[in-house]
Amino acid sequence: MSYATYEFSGLRGVGEVDGDQLVPLAGLTEIGVSTSIDVLAAATRRPADTVAIKDVTLLPVVPNPTKILCVGLNYRDHVTETKRDLPTYPVMFAKYASSLLGAYDDIAVPPESEQVDYEGELAVIIGRSGRRISEENALDHILGYSAANDITMRDFQYKTHQWIQGKAWDASTPVGPTVVTPDEVDITAAGIRTIVNGEKVQESDLSYLIFSIASLISTISTFTALEPGDIILTGTPGGVGYRRDPQLFLHPGDSVSVEIDGVGTVRNSVVAQQ
Numbered sequence: 001m002s003y004a005t006y007e008f009s010g011l012r013g014v015g016e017v018d019g020d021q022l023v024p025l026a027g028l029t030e031i032g033v034s035t036s037i038d039v040l041a042a043a044t045r046r047p048a049d050t051v052a053i054k055d056v057t058l059l060p061v062v063p064n065p066t067k068i069l070c071v072g073l074n075y076r077d078h079v080t081e082t083k084r085d086l087p088t089y090p091v092m093f094a095k096y097a098s099s100l101l102g103a104y105d106d107i108a109v110p111p112e113s114e115q116v117d118y119e120g121e122l123a124v125i126i127g128r129s130g131r132r133i134s135e136e137n138a139l140d141h142i143l144g145y146s147a148a149n150d151i152t153m154r155d156f157q158y159k160t161h162q163w164i165q166g167k168a169w170d171a172s173t174p175v176g177p178t179v180v181t182p183d184e185v186d187i188t189a190a191g192i193r194t195i196v197n198g199e200k201v202q203e204s205d206l207s208y209l210i211f212s213i214a215s216l217i218s219t220i221s222t223f224t225a226l227e228p229g230d231i232i233l234t235g236t237p238g239g240v241g242y243r244r245d246p247q248l249f250l251h252p253g254d255s256v257s258v259e260i261d262g263v264g265t266v267r268n269s270v271v272a273q274q
Contacts, residue, residue, distance in 0.1 A: 002178040003040060003144070005030045005063055006056040015056075016045060017178055022056065024049045031062050031179060032229035037127035037143055039228075060100035061146050061176045062125060067230045068095040069220050070150060070167065074210050074235025081243040090211045090219055093163045095173060095233075103176030103266040107151060108273035109252055110169060115154035116250040116270075119236035120194035120202050120258035122187070123148040124213055125179050126230040131221055138217035141226060144179035145187055147260045148233055149194070149268065151250075154242045174258075174266040175231065185262035187213070192237065192260045201248065204237035206260075211235075 002017035003025075012029045015022025025043035028035060072091040073079050079086055101107065109116050127143025151173055157166025187206055194202035211219070216232055241248035250256060250270045257267040 001184060002180045003031060003061075004053075004176070004178045005059045005061055007059060008051050008056045012059070014040075014043075015051070017053070018050070020053050021050050022053055023047055024051070030059070030064065031125070032064055033066055033227050036129070036228040040127075040143070058102045058104060058177050060102055060174070061179045062229045062231055063100065064097045065229045065231050066227050067224065068097070068099065068233070069230070070095055070233040071211065071216060071235045072163065075204055075208050075237045076210060077204065077208075077238030078236055078240065079210070081238045081240070086210065090216060092220070093167055095168045098170045099168050099173045101171055101174040101268070103147070103174055103264070105171075105174060105268060106271045107174070107250070107256070107268045108171060108271050109250065110153070110273050113153035113155055114249070115242065117152045117154050117241045118194055118196060118201070118250060118256050119150035119152055119240055120192055121148045121150050121236050122192060122206060122234045122260055122263070123175050124217070124232040124234060126226045126232070127228050129225065129227050131225040133218050133221040133226070135214045135218045138214035139182065141217060142182055142213070143228065144181040145185065145260070145263045146175050146177075146179055147258045147264050147266045148173060148175045149256065149258045149266055150233055150236060174268050176266055177264050180263050187262070190261040190263065192258070194239070195257045195259070196248065196250070197254055201241070201244075202237050202239035208237070209234060
């Protein structure tokens with residue numbers, strides 16, 4: 001099944017996807033730390049209040065995660081284009097809840113950056129708490145998967161050897177449109193692609209991850225407890241705009257989408273920040 005966090009008639013709710021409609025879950029206002037796998041499965045469905053997806057505003061699937069852990073350099077072709085050595089331990093950085101956007105929200109280009117780049121990624125949403133999780137048990141902690149675009153201000157990212165100043169801008173990272181549970185999709189070799197203005201600029205599949213989803217969960221949970229609603233962005237394939245010749249950056253008037261087979265698509269217009 002799939003779940004979404006949404007707003008309708010000024011009210012926020014969690015819905016289970018039923019075709020092109022959402023069936024509200026009683027008593028839940030958003031997917032997050034209080035909505036574990038078991039809580040979502042046991043929640044009372046309210047079919048009498050079903051709403052059409054086209055009539056709601058889809059929010060980031062987890063509007064207020066406790067943690068957003070992001071992985072860089074996790075596809076071989078992306079490592080190759082950056083002219084770096086293959087990592088032996090995941091390269092990680094963090095974002096904040098304020099970084100998130102809904103799947104169809106506008107991406108506002110900040111006036112301070114001239115190198116706004118795209119990075120199509122799979123987002124893993126945690127659904128069960130754990131610390132020092134073994135790889136063998138890691139997949140049991142997953143609520144589901146979403147599509148994401150790790151929008152990056154490259155001219156800020158490379159000001160230092162740390163990346164956070166280029167990665168954690170407010171309202172810059174669409175995640176959604178829904179959380180697709182693991183029983184609904186074979187993620188092992190699902191295709192992932194990024195499209196800018198109708199042109200395919202990234203394409204790969206999830207079998208090419210250097211560090212698997214299970215290993216990422218195990219590695220991260222070694223140093224911090226994972227909670228329901230935590231988000232792990234698993235890395236981007238080759239083809240990012242900064243490494244292309246000529247370089248390709250996002251500007252007001254552009255459109256950008258990230259598609260993951262069986263998971264969904266985030267599709268965003270690029271606008272000037274007011």
